[in-house]
Amino acid sequence: MLLSSLTFLLLAPISALAQITYDQAHNATPIVGTWTSGSRHVLTGPGFVNPLNLTFVYPQTTGVSYSFTETGFYEVARYRMYGNGSSPNCITGVMNWAHGTYTHNSNGSMTLHPFGDGFQQIQGACFANSDFIEIYNDTELYQSWQIFMDATDGPKLHMFQFDGSPVTPMFHYSQTPLMLPTQQLRNVSSPTKVAKRAITNGTPPIRHVAGIAAVGGLLGSVLLVLA
Numbered sequence: 655m656l657l658s659s660l661t662f663l664l665l666a667p668i669s670a671l672a673q674i675t676y677d678q679a680h681n682a683t684p685i686v687g688t689w690t691s692g693s694r695h696v697l698t699g700p701g702f703v704n705p706l707n708l709t710f711v712y713p714q715t716t717g718v719s720y721s722f723t724e725t726g727f728y729e730v731a732r733y734r735m736y737g738n739g740s741s742p743n744c745i746t747g748v749m750n751w752a753h754g755t756y757t758h759n760s761n762g763s764m765t766l767h768p769f770g771d772g773f774q775q776i777q778g779a780c781f782a783n784s785d786f787i788e789i790y791n792d793t794e795l796y797q798s799w800q801i802f803m804d805a806t807d808g809p810k811l812h813m814f815q816f817d818g819s820p821v822t823p824m825f826h827y828s829q830t831p832l833m834l835p836t837q838q839l840r841n842v843s844s845p846t847k848v849a850k851r852a853i854t855n856g857t858p859p860i861r862h863v864a865g866i867a868a869v870g871g872l873l874g875s876v877l878l879v880l881a
């Protein structure tokens with residue numbers, strides 16, 4: 655362990671944007687490209703999301719996808735379902751998208767820094783007004799990550815979240831990352847209060863949620879269109 659950490663440190667690039675390659679502790683291959691879980695239906699890029707009008711294209715099945723460029727940009731697309739132990743029929747679906755820059759940290763962890771234009775749609779099966787879109791701007795820390803060479807599936811990326819819990823292992827979908835333009839794609843301003851409007855049928859209430867990023871005029875008019 656000590657030796658591999660040392661190796662990692664020695665091989666770690668000076669520039670946080672540079673790509674780490676072929677370090678035994680981490681990589682069978684570089685992390686650059688697009689990675690996708692299980693069914694391979696969830697992929698980053700324009701097939702998943704339209705950031706301008708805050709809409710998603712729902713994939714056939716749930717899954718996650720991450721893309722990384724050689725120059726330090728990332729994009730993540732996630733479609734997840736959460737069950738409810740006390741009410742088994744109350745499933746919540748979450749579509750989540752963000753992009754930004756990533757840094758490899760000297761302790762082997764990786765940090766994803768979002769541009770601020772990420773968002774997610776949350777749909778609950780059982781609760782009133784439980785279909786809504788909100789800004790998603792979380793900085794994500796991954797404690798560690800590794801790429802194994804699978805005999806049948808090729809390179810597989812394993813990432814471990816800030817609390818050590820694993821992300822579903824992902825296959826290497828393409829070496830060229832499938833991504834939207836690596837810049838902020840919608841006007842967003844600094845965090846303050848924003849009206850979060852439910853998009854369920856009927857006349858939904860407007861809820862004011864603190865801590866969610868305020869959004870510019872563009873998003874404001876989009877929310878109006880969605881209402």
Ligand SMILES: *[C@@H]1O[C@H](CO)[C@@H](O)[C@H](O)[C@H]1NC(C)=O
Nearest residue numbers: 704705706707708709879880
């Ligand atoms: C959002 O934008 C996409 C891509 O331009 C378009 O195909 C889709 O119909 C739009 N959806 C809405 C609800 O405006």
Ligand SMILES: *[C@@H]1O[C@H](CO)[C@@H](O)[C@H](O)[C@H]1NC(C)=O
Nearest residue numbers: 737738739740741744746778
């Ligand atoms: C699970 O369902 C109960 C109602 O049966 C609800 O009170 C609770 O908030 C739900 N939990 C989640 C995480 O959705």
Ligand SMILES: *[C@@H]1O[C@H](CO)[C@@H](O)[C@H](O)[C@H]1NC(C)=O
Nearest residue numbers: 759760761762763765795797
């Ligand atoms: C590893 O480095 C990151 C970034 O500096 C830091 O946030 C994280 O807490 C560190 N993890 C451990 C286990 O020290």
Ligand SMILES: *[C@@H]1O[C@H](CO)[C@@H](O)[C@H](O)[C@H]1NC(C)=O
Nearest residue numbers: 769770791842843844845867
């Ligand atoms: C997104 O989060 C970053 C880091 O916490 C923050 O600096 C930035 O202002 C946030 N952007 C928006 C639009 O909320």
